[in-house]
Structure formats: structure tokens, C-alpha cells
Amino acid sequence: MSASDAKFIIEGKEYLFPTLEGSEGEKAIDTRKLRAETGYITYDEGYGNTGSCSSDISFIDGEQGILRHRGYSIEDLAEKSNYIEVAHLLIYGELPTKDQLQQFAERILLGALLPERMRHLFDGFPAASHPMALLSALINSLGCYYPHLSSNNRDEELENFDEAAALLISKVRTIAAMIYRMKHRLPMIYPRRDMGYIQNFLHMLFSEPYYEHFAHDDVCKALNLMLLLHADHEQNCSTSTVRMVASGGANLFASISAGISALWGPLHGGANMAVIDMLKTIHASGDDGSKFVEDAKSGKAKLMGFGHRVYKNYDPRAKIIKEASNKMLDSLGIQDDPLLDIARHLEEQALNDDYFVERKLYPNVDFYSGIILQALNIPTDMFTVMFAMGRISGWIANWKEVAEKEKGRIYRPRQVYTGPQLREFVAIDKR
Numbered sequence: 001m002s003a004s005d006a007k008f009i010i011e012g013k014e015y016l017f018p019t020l021e022g023s024e025g026e027k028a029i030d031t032r033k034l035r036a037e038t039g040y041i042t043y044d045e046g047y048g049n050t051g052s053c054s055s056d057i058s059f060i061d062g063e064q065g066i067l068r069h070r071g072y073s074i075e076d077l078a079e080k081s082n083y084i085e086v087a088h089l090l091i092y093g094e095l096p097t098k099d100q101l102q103q104f105a106e107r108i109l110l111g112a113l114l115p116e117r118m119r120h121l122f123d124g125f126p127a128a129s130h131p132m133a134l135l136s137a138l139i140n141s142l143g144c145y146y147p148h149l150s151s152n153n154r155d156e157e158l159e160n161f162d163e164a165a166a167l168l169i170s171k172v173r174t175i176a177a178m179i180y181r182m183k184h185r186l187p188m189i190y191p192r193r194d195m196g197y198i199q200n201f202l203h204m205l206f207s208e209p210y211y212e213h214f215a216h217d218d219v220c221k222a223l224n225l226m227l228l229l230h231a232d233h234e235q236n237c238s239t240s241t242v243r244m245v246a247s248g249g250a251n252l253f254a255s256i257s258a259g260i261s262a263l264w265g266p267l268h269g270g271a272n273m274a275v276i277d278m279l280k281t282i283h284a285s286g287d288d289g290s291k292f293v294e295d296a297k298s299g300k301a302k303l304m305g306f307g308h309r310v311y312k313n314y315d316p317r318a319k320i321i322k323e324a325s326n327k328m329l330d331s332l333g334i335q336d337d338p339l340l341d342i343a344r345h346l347e348e349q350a351l352n353d354d355y356f357v358e359r360k361l362y363p364n365v366d367f368y369s370g371i372i373l374q375a376l377n378i379p380t381d382m383f384t385v386m387f388a389m390g391r392i393s394g395w396i397a398n399w400k401e402v403a404e405k406e407k408g409r410i411y412r413p414r415q416v417y418t419g420p421q422l423r424e425f426v427a428i429d430k431r
């Protein structure tokens with residue numbers, strides 16, 4: 001027995017289980033042999049107390065409002081680097097040197113075009129399709145055009161990983177822009193060789209055959225920050241989904257497509273869209289937000305963009321994006337927007353209300369990212385797609401970690417069955 005072992009007493013019998021400590025001092029009981037030794041499993045619906053894996057990528061201390069990627073604080077990364085550098089850090093474990101960055105950026109730049117035949121896929125979808133449904137379907141389809149990157153042969157996929165990673169980061173942006181163009185029945189715009197990652201995205205979104213759109217530097221900066229702040233976030237719903245799918249041996253495209261579907265929900269990535277829908281509903285009802293806050297307290301409504309499973313102090317990403325959104329709104333001269341007024345009122349009320357204070361409910365990153373995207377004229381139905389564009393680098397990093405793990409096991413949780421016990425089968429004419 002070691003001094004740090006955990007002792008379980010089950011039905012009067014004692015069992016010892018080893019404990020683990022992460023590099024930032026987080027503690028865990030290693031229960032991998034629990035069922036074999038005791039016949040019991042742990043019950044933790046929602047996984048609030050379950051470590052599903054060990055990971056070197058991101059660290060969160062929700063009590064202190066800390067987020068770090070590979071040891072670097074999100075504050076430093078937001079101030080001193082850009083989205084592409086952070087993507088490299090997440091995927092390869094280190095901030096790139098100048099040469100590495102140039103090589104990585106070049107791969108991304110050259111990967112921007114979609115296979116020409118893929119354009120026809122867009123024609124088959126109705127214009128009313130949700131962009132997240134399209135994104136998930138198209139990312140999975142993309143793998144079909146690159147069989148050597150999506151064979152479900154791990155050795156082959158790891159050998160070609162650099163190509164697949166850059167290709168996905170690049171093409172997710174082209175696909176996102178094409179989804180918008182298709183939905184709004186606009187002609188497709190091709191990427192350009194002389195534009196950076198974000199500039200090129202805005203060009204594909206807003207240019208016309210007779211007009212070249214060059215986004216303002218401040219707009220590119222704000223979007224860069226938004227993608228950077230969404231790049232990774234430990235074992236959230238979509239990242240866990242990516243790891244789950246990857247653990248069965250599925251390729252990067254299939255795993256990320258599943259992650260996109262998981263992100264779609266309004267409790268996760270869909271929250272940024274839901275924030276704007278909520279603000280519009282409040283505005284249309286003539287409320288200044290006060291009634292909505294009361295409804296949220298009585299369980300009749302949910303304050304979208306508030307609360308977080310892990311952060312019980314403040315979402316550090318929200319702090320950064322709030323400051324940036326204030327500066328951006330000033331520089332764009334947007335001050336009297338009625339939705340913005342409601343958002344500010346909601347925030348002020350909730351931060352001073354016992355219900356929200358006692359439950360440690362603070363605005364999360366999606367409260368402000370919705371406001372930023374709205375001010376940048378990004379269409380509301382594209383908000384969650386923008387989240388996916390940022391998060392794809394974290395998903396790729398997590399897929400790689402699973403794929404490279406020696407003796408990695410398929411993720412396969414247990415359950416506590418609560419349905420009927422064995423029953424006698426009754427033939428259909430006797431039921």
C-alpha cells in the first residue's frame with residue numbers, strides 16, 4: 001500500500017486503488033481495475049468527475065479561471081500570437097519557429113482549393129439546410145477525395161498526418177464560405193494565393209465576381225482572436241466525441257465530422273447563435289432583459305451564453321473577448337445597437353443577482369463571441385461554423401494524441417441498466 005492509495009470499503013470489504021497526479025497537481029483515483037476487483041462501476045452521468053484520458057494538450061483550472069495550451073496561458077497566446085501559431089502549438093506541441101510557421105502556413109495556403117468535383121455535392125442539399133449539418137457531411141465527404149488520408153489504416157494515416165492536418169485547417173474555411181454562398185444562392189468564390197488565412201475566408205464569404213472584398217485589419221484581428229480563443233478547450237463535448245470516434249480506429253475526417261455534430265447543440269457550440277436569437281426575442285417582446293432574467297431564475301428560460309460546466313469563477317476567454325469586443329465596437333463606431341444594450345443589461349443584472357452569483361454563473365466565451373460576430377456582419381447561421389473553424393485545430397491535436405497512443409484502448413463506458421428484467425416473450429397474436 002502507498003500513502004496516496006485510495007481505500008474503498010464496499011459491502012464491508014476493503015480495496016485499495018492507486019492515485020494519480022497530473023503535472024498541475026490535479027488528483028485522480030485510478031479505478032481502471034474497480035469492476036474487475038469489486039464488481040462495481042462508478043456512476044457519473046455527465047462525466048463531471050471522470051477523467052476519460054490523460055492529455056498533454058490543454059489545462060483548465062475552473063476554480064481559478066485558468067486556461068493553458070501546452071503550458072502557455074491563453075492570455076499570452078491571445079496577446080502575442082495568432083490562430084495559425086496556436087494551431088501549430090496544439091497539434092505539434094511547440095510554438096513554431098519562423099521556418100516551421102512558414103512551412104505550416106504554406107501548406108495551409110496551398111490546400112485552400114476544394115476538389116472541383118466536390119462542388120457538385122453542394123447542389124444536392126436544400127438551401128434551408130443547417131450549415132452545421134452541411135459542414136459535418138462535407139468534412140466527412142472530403143476524406144473520400146483523399147483515400148491515403150482516410151483509409152482507417154493508422155500507420156498510413158500517421159505517416160501522412162501533416163498533409164491531412166494542414167488540408168483540414170485550410171479546407172474547413174473554404175467549405176464554410178461555400179456553405180454560406182450556396183445557402184444564399186450566391187456564386188462560389190475561389191480562394192486567392194495572396195491572402196492570409198482570415199482575409200481569404202472573408203474574401204470567399206463576401207466578394208462577388210465583379211467586386212473584391214478586402215476586410216479591414218481590425219476585422220481580421222477580431223476574427224483571428226475569436227478563432228484563437230476557440231481553438232481548444234480540454235475534454236468538452238465535441239472533443240470527447242472526436243476522441244471517442246478516433247479510439248475505434250476511425251480516420252481524422254470521420255472523427256472531426258462527428259465532433260462537428262456534437263458541437264452543433266445549443267448547450268455547446270450552438271450557444272453563440274442562441275445568444276443572438278435570445279437577444280432578438282427579448283428585443284421583439286419589448287423587454288429590456290429584466291423579465292427574461294426573472295424567467296431564467298424561475299426555470300422558464302435559460303440565459304444563453306451564461307454558465308459553464310468547468311469554470312466556476314470566470315471564463316478567461318470571455319474576459320479577453322469582452323475587452324476586444326468593446327474596443328472593436330468603439331473602432332467600428334457601434335454603440336447604440338439595441339441588441340448590444342440588452343446584452344449589457346443582461347450581463348449587469350445577472351452579475352449582481354444572487355441566483356447567478358450563488359450558482360457561479362458568469363458570461364462564457366459564447367456570450368461575447370456572438371456579439372463580435374454580429375458586429376462583423378457574419379451571418380447568424382454561420383456562428384457555430386466559425387466556432388468549428390477555430391476548434392478544428394484542437395480536434396486534430398486530440399485525434400493525433402489518441403492515434404499515437406501505444407496500446408490505446410477503444411473508449412467504451414459502462415452503464416447502470418434500469419429497464420425491465422428478463423420477460424417471457426409473447427407471440428404477436430396473443431399480445
Ligand code: CMC
Nearest residue numbers: 267268269271296302303304305306307308309359364366
Ligand atoms: N441560465 C439559467 N440558469 C442556469 C444556466 C443558465 N444559462 N446555466 C446553469 N443554470 C442553473 C441550472 O438550472 C442549475 O440550477 P439548480 O442548481 O437550481 O438546478 C445550476 O445553474 C447548475 O447548472 P447545471 O445545469 O448543473 O450546469 P451544467 O454544468 O450541467 O451545464 C451549461 C453547463 C454550459 C450547459 C449550462 O450552464 C448552460 O446550459 N448554459 C447555457 C448554454 C451556453 O451558454 N453554453 C455554452 C457553454 S461555453 C462554450 C462551450 O464550451 O461549448
